[in-house]
Amino acid sequence: MPLSEQEQRLLDEMERHLMNNDADIVRAPGDGRTLSYRNIVYGTVLVLIGLGGLIAGVALPQLVIGVIGFVLMLGGVVLAVTPARRGSRPARPSHASEPIRPSFMDKMNDRWDRRGRDQQ
Numbered sequence: 001m002p003l004s005e006q007e008q009r010l011l012d013e014m015e016r017h018l019m020n021n022d023a024d025i026v027r028a029p030g031d032g033r034t035l036s037y038r039n040i041v042y043g044t045v046l047v048l049i050g051l052g053g054l055i056a057g058v059a060l061p062q063l064v065i066g067v068i069g070f071v072l073m074l075g076g077v078v079l080a081v082t083p084a085r086r087g088s089r090p091a092r093p094s095h096a097s098e099p100i101r102p103s104f105m106d107k108m109n110d111r112w113d114r115r116g117r118d119q120q
Contacts, residue, residue, distance in 0.1 A: 019109070034083060034084060035080075035081070035082075035083055035084065036082075036083070036084035039079055039080055039082055039084065040080045042076075042079055042080075043076040043077060043078070043079035043080025043081070044076065044080060045076070046072055046073070046075055046076025046079060047072075047073050047076035047077060047080070048076075049069075049072055049076075050068075050069045050070065050071070050072030050073030050074070050075070050076055051069065051073055052069065053065055053066070053068055053069025053070075053072060054066050054069035054070055054073065055069070056069065057069055
């Protein structure tokens with residue numbers, strides 16, 4: 001059953017509104033900060049060292065070694081999930097002469113729009 005003109009206009013308006021606000025939704029949660037590969041590696045190494053210390057503290061009757069191992073594990077997890085600072089990566093040079101390439105989603109949306117027009 002085809003849509004009426006009013007329903008089609010409303011649907012097009014909703015789609016435009018969603019496309020305009022989609023970039024804001026994607027950027028909002030992380031503030032542009034991503035996890036750092038280096039932090040994940042160092043955090044994993046710390047967790048493994050801490051796990052070894054915790055096991056050694058349990059195997060040997062040494063409470064201090066176990067507590068230090070647990071603290072190292074906790075610090076490794078915190079380090080691994082800490083987002084990278086903005087200044088940690090070099091900024092990409094902006095070239096004004098380079099054309100802006102459409103993203104994958106833009107291409108797919110264009111194909112979807114063409115498909116809808118071809119069927120009418």
